[in-house]
Amino acid sequence: MRPKPSFTQKSVYLLGILTLVQVLLIGCGSEKTPTIPTSTSIIVVNGSPQTQLTPTERASQITVSPTPDDEEQPAELIPENIQYQIFVILDYYNHQVFVEEKVLLPHPTQVPLREILMVVPPNDWLNVFTIQSINWQEDIPVEGYSLDGVRLTIPLEQPWLPGEVKELSIKYKLALPNLKPRPGYGPSPFGYTERQTNLVDWYPMVPPYQDDRGWIVHDPWIFGEYLVYPAANFQISLELINGPDLVVAASSIAVKDENRQLYTLEQGRNFVFSISPDYQVLEQEVNGATAYGYVFTPYLIPGKAAFNTTVEALTLFSKYFGPYNQPSLSMVQADFDHGMEYEGLYFQSRGFFDLYNGSEQSYLISIAAHETAHQWWYGQVANDQALEPWLDESFCTFSELLYYENFYPDSASWWWATRVNYYQPYGVINRSIYDFGEFTDQYLEYRNATYLQGAKFLDKLRSSLGEDRFRLFIKEYAIDYSNQISTGEDFFSTLSTYLDLDSLTWLPEYFKE
Ligand SMILES: [Zn+2]
Numbered sequence: 001m002r003p004k005p006s007f008t009q010k011s012v013y014l015l016g017i018l019t020l021v022q023v024l025l026i027g028c029g030s031e032k033t034p035t036i037p038t039s040t041s042i043i044v045v046n047g048s049p050q051t052q053l054t055p056t057e058r059a060s061q062i063t064v065s066p067t068p069d070d071e072e073q074p075a076e077l078i079p080e081n082i083q084y085q086i087f088v089i090l091d092y093y094n095h096q097v098f099v100e101e102k103v104l105l106p107h108p109t110q111v112p113l114r115e116i117l118m119v120v121p122p123n124d125w126l127n128v129f130t131i132q133s134i135n136w137q138e139d140i141p142v143e144g145y146s147l148d149g150v151r152l153t154i155p156l157e158q159p160w161l162p163g164e165v166k167e168l169s170i171k172y173k174l175a176l177p178n179l180k181p182r183p184g185y186g187p188s189p190f191g192y193t194e195r196q197t198n199l200v201d202w203y204p205m206v207p208p209y210q211d212d213r214g215w216i217v218h219d220p221w222i223f224g225e226y227l228v229y230p231a232a233n234f235q236i237s238l239e240l241i242n243g244p245d246l247v248v249a250a251s252s253i254a255v256k257d258e259n260r261q262l263y264t265l266e267q268g269r270n271f272v273f274s275i276s277p278d279y280q281v282l283e284q285e286v287n288g289a290t291a292y293g294y295v296f297t298p299y300l301i302p303g304k305a306a307f308n309t310t311v312e313a314l315t316l317f318s319k320y321f322g323p324y325n326q327p328s329l330s331m332v333q334a335d336f337d338h339g340m341e342y343e344g345l346y347f348q349s350r351g352f353f354d355l356y357n358g359s360e361q362s363y364l365i366s367i368a369a370h371e372t373a374h375q376w377w378y379g380q381v382a383n384d385q386a387l388e389p390w391l392d393e394s395f396c397t398f399s400e401l402l403y404y405e406n407f408y409p410d411s412a413s414w415w416w417a418t419r420v421n422y423y424q425p426y427g428v429i430n431r432s433i434y435d436f437g438e439f440t441d442q443y444l445e446y447r448n449a450t451y452l453q454g455a456k457f458l459d460k461l462r463s464s465l466g467e468d469r470f471r472l473f474i475k476e477y478a479i480d481y482s483n484q485i486s487t488g489e490d491f492f493s494t495l496s497t498y499l500d501l502d503s504l505t506w507l508p509e510y511f512k513e
Pocket of ligand 1: 341370374392393396
């Protein structure tokens with residue numbers, strides 16, 4: 001069954017994207033030999049590195065969807081996705097970032113719009129984000145915009161009509177924050193430490209638009225994630241100054257062009273960088289994609305263990321949930337005690353490296369599997385992380401169990417006891433990140449419900465459906481909502497084609513109406 005998209009998806013003409021990619025590449029010398037990011041050392045874990053696809057080759061794989069009446073289409077081709085072209089200069093040791101961002105924004109719905117709302121996550125930090133200019137195309141100043149917290153409102157003098165594409169150019173500067181937890185907030189990877197600089201949620205981004213709710217922008221919260229990412233295409237040029245011998249981890253693979261590194265990424269939720277002079281780089285091919293590990297030198301033993309788990313999980317989940325669609329996945333050792341997923345890259349908490357005991361019965365291993373699963377549940381199938389966080393977190397926690405059952409079945413009972421049952425999770429799982437205000441330890445209750453109770457729900461569902469039908473269901477759900485933003489309603493809509501939901505008499509234990 002082909003479900004109705006939850007968020008408006010327009011008909012597709014990717015020729016425009018192709019042209020853009022080609023223009024950038026022609027301008028940047030794409031014939032040069034592709035290289036991986038500059039690195040001080042590369043450890044090939046298993047076999048020799050395969051030739052990497054250049055963005056040109058990737059671009060040539062883009063499918064162009066023919067329309068039934070091609071001849072009748074207007075000459076101007078409308079991109080399906082939001083497209084970002086971002087030119088970045090990072091002054092590494094002064095922690096300054098200079099950015100020129102161009103956004104091509106297809107009209108997102110069927111009715112005329114009077115304003116564009118963008119999200120500016122770095123403006124959630126004090127004195128970090130400074131706008132220098134916002135123009136339509138290159139040079140027509142945008143009048144009357146306002147930046148309030150993370151919301152950038154751009155009024156439109158004329159109604160913006162369906163079928164029209166807007167082009168915005170934004171110049172801005174980031175004075176990166178020292179990366180340490182802000183009072184009252186959970187940790188974020190954004191900013192710099194002595195040996196690591198992370199650009200995550202660092203640029204003004206376009207949120208999804210939904211007919212009955214408008215632009216979907218939520219408020220930052222003390223824990224959990226609040227951003228909702230439509231799939232977008234990225235072309236990014238990164239130039240590093242004042243920082244020799246830096247190693248760059250990113251959401252895709254670099255093509256070096258003199259002093260710049262060029263990246264492309266298609267159907268990505270976001271694009272992130274993690275940069276350090278101290279990374280050791282691990283690398284292995286996995287079904288045509290490249291897995292990288294970026295690890296600080298003293299941590300090579302736990303680093304290889306987390307990297308191997310990433311490779312194994314990537315292989316397993318490709319079979320279980322469907323193919324991995326991005327060119328690379330990077331596991332980056334965080335220089336802080338927090339893990340976080342992004343498109344094509346995740347941070348693994350430093351604390352888990354410190355605690356690693358050489359056994360698979362370790363959070364380093366289970367969380368590596370968890371973060372890898374986010375490439376499907378967050379990356380490929382996105383969700384509203386603020387309002388329905390269970391849709392990615394319960395799947396990723398349950399994916400940890402799948403990992404143990406497949407690679408270390410004798411440790412599955414350890415996983416249940418340590419990861420889940422020890423915390424005695426209870427209660428309904430379909431709650432937003434803002435719904436835990438009644439508890440003294442809000443984060444703990446959120447984690448127990450969303451992650452742990454969520455994993456129990458999926459395990460119970462597997463028992464009800466049987467292993468084979470459960471696998472068919474999960475794969476169908478992943479493929480049907482690929483590159484979209486799924487909702488709980490979508491999840492149950494697909495599930496209802498596999499069983500009568502009323503037969504799940506235990507369901508109210510896990511879900512509220
Ligand atoms: Zn997670």
